[in-house]
Amino acid sequence: MADDFDVIVVGAGMAGGAAAIRLAKGGASVLLLERGAEAGTKNLSGGILWGRDLDRILPGWTEAMPLERHIVRKRFGLLTGSRSVSFEYSDPGWGAPPYAGHSVLRSRTDAWLAKEAESAGANVVTSVPVDRLAWEGRRVVGVVQGGETMRAPVTILADGANSRLALGTPIRPDPRLSGAATELGVKEVWKLSKEGIDERFGLSGLDGHAEEWVPGFFPPGVMGGGFLYTNRDTLSVGIILHLGSMFGRSARSADLIERFRTHPAIAPRLAGAELVEYGAKLISSGWASRPSSFYGDGWMVAGDAAGFVFSNGVVIQGMNYAVRSGLEAAETALAAKGSGGPAARLAEYERRLEATGILGDFRDFAKMDRVKWNPRFYTEYPEFAADLLGRMMSDSEGPKRPARESAEAARKRARLSRLRLLRDGYSLWRNL
Ligand SMILES: Cc1cc2nc3c(=O)[nH]c(=O)nc-3n(C[C@H](O)[C@H](O)[C@H](O)COP(=O)(O)OP(=O)(O)OC[C@H]3O[C@@H](n4cnc5c(N)ncnc54)[C@H](O)[C@@H]3O)c2cc1C
The missing domain is CATH 3.50.50.60 (FAD/NAD(P)-binding domain)
Structure with a gap:
């Protein structure tokens, strides 16, 4: 034929x-x-x-x-129920050709x-x-x-x-499809004026800002991340979930994105914005x-x-x-x-x-999957990081405590054994 x-x-x-x-x-x-x-x-x-x-x-x-915009700044961070720890990389050069990402x-x-x-x-x-x-x-x-x-x-x-x-x-x-090798992306698009976005994110022209977060407040065992990206006059907000980690748990993706969006580190940037798009899609892993x-x-x-x-x-x-x-x-x-x-x-x-x-x-x-899909990175470690930094940054009364003591206290509070810390640290080092 x-x-x-x-x-x-x-x-x-x-x-x-x-x-x-x-x-x-x-x-x-x-x-x-x-x-x-x-x-x-x-x-x-x-x-x-x-x-x-x-x-x-x-x-x-x-x-x-x-x-939409040319990304000039990326933030990565960890969230707990109400706290956040993050770091940022910015390069104004990314806002001009040949650019890095859009x-x-x-x-x-x-x-x-x-x-x-x-x-x-x-x-x-x-x-x-x-x-x-x-x-x-x-x-x-x-x-x-x-x-x-x-x-x-x-x-x-x-x-x-x-x-x-x-x-x-x-x-x-x-x-x-295998749940272990598939992720679920849930995304919302929120409308906000270009001026509003520029002001809230400290941007001008077509410069853009992107954030990725590890939401440490998902139900135990549920693994995934959150993101917030600036477009010209909208914001893309979403979560990506390890599909297999959702099986057998009562977590609903709609509730999880809501928790992410209303977290104190995210919500103020969305105040007054209007939801214009909502969707979910599978992602290969x-x-x-x-x-x-x-x-x-x-x-x-x-x-x-x-x-x-x-x-x-x-x-x-x-x-x-x-x-x-x-x-x-x-x-x-x-x-x-x-x-x-x-x-x-x-x-x-x-x-x-x-x-x-x-x-x-x-x-x-x-x-990387051996490290990435370690449930402790989505629960204990965000708590540990937030607690450690919280202690170090607010320690203002009485005799100063060595950072080692703060780390030990944060470790105990996050219920991380020393052996676990060592093993996860070693695995991170070997597989990164
Ligand atoms: C929430 C979320 C956030 C993401 N963020 C990023 C990011 O920031 N950066 C990044 O690089 N990637 C990101 N990704 C991943 C990225 O979207 C995908 O890797 C990319 O879209 C893959 O492109 P593709 O052309 O292979 O497949 P797709 O974009 O999925 O395109 C497949 C096309 O095939 C069509 N199709 C399917 N079946 C049929 C059929 N039977 N007949 C006819 N047409 C069919 C579909 O309608 C679709 O148009 C994200 C994904 C999600 C879900």
Whole structure:
């Protein structure tokens, strides 16, 4: 049967959008399918887009893409029920080209990427929820939607963390996602005037501020983080939860985001703002959430669908890896087409993922999970840090006590044994 396209890309997120642009610019006939009414409408990201991966296909994109603000300051901190401990990194140089990261609203950026793909010659079709991949034996020959098969020698799965097309197939034999390797993001967007945001966060122009927090007040065993990002005239506020840690516990994500938003360290910045958007979305959890392979006969997997999301509490980076892996998938498909080779030549994709360092990054980051998913970092340690600093900073009466004594008192109050401290400290050191 004749093919309808050279390449079919499923999902018009960062991975799919970038792949479609590169393919169209490389002369391939490409079909980009998106289930949302418009690219980006089904998407939800905090979100800070880090890096310059889009330079490869869209020179000058930082001036043309609908970005919100350029991040010049990052804060990381720990929260207890009412207290907070944080540190900040700021670099005014990040506010000028080449920039470090940008706050984005995905409904705008993804729609813009899809338009760029269209301008480059890609066929972009929205409101198409692809039902499944079209398999002939172990080979993927296209996609099926509404009983109709669209055929291509190469299909790129860029359909995000909850990749229904892969579940229960040779790509992901398990029909369910693993709670241990999946996170749940819950995000709200709050409207506030640009002047109000500038004043509250000490910003000007398009300079932006981003915060990541460890909320030490979640119910015992529930692990996750919180974030607050400045957009032009809105604030993105949210939490990210380790899905497996929620199972069997009575914690509800709606209550947890409420507790985060109303914490004394967060709430004053939201005073008077109006809630304009609310959503939840699954996030892949890095190496542990990778598929059985990144390619096969006729298919490649990119972005969140491949598990390429890094988060360590201080930053979360998935969009940059989505763009980068989408571009490598596109380059592979172009090379296979150029060589007249069969879709089986897609092994080149894995070599490219190695050569660009993506796989190396994720293999290395996997060690972080041993540290990151330690429940004590979400309960005892925030208490310990807040108590220690509280004691040291307020010790004003009577004879001065050595810092060692304050640390010992804070340790006991947080119910941390010395052995635990040593073990966790050693594990942190070894796995960072
Ligand atoms: C709350 C939250 C905060 C985050 N913060 C950050 C951040 O600050 N920085 C960062 O870099 N990353 C962040 N991430 C992660 C980032 O959003 C992802 O890594 C990134 O979106 C992955 O891009 P993608 O293109 O692979 O997948 P997605 O963005 O998920 O895109 C997949 C697309 O496929 C479409 N699709 C799915 N199934 C089908 C189907 N069957 N048929 C047709 N279309 C389909 C979807 O509608 C969607 O448009 C955050 C994520 C969340 C949820």
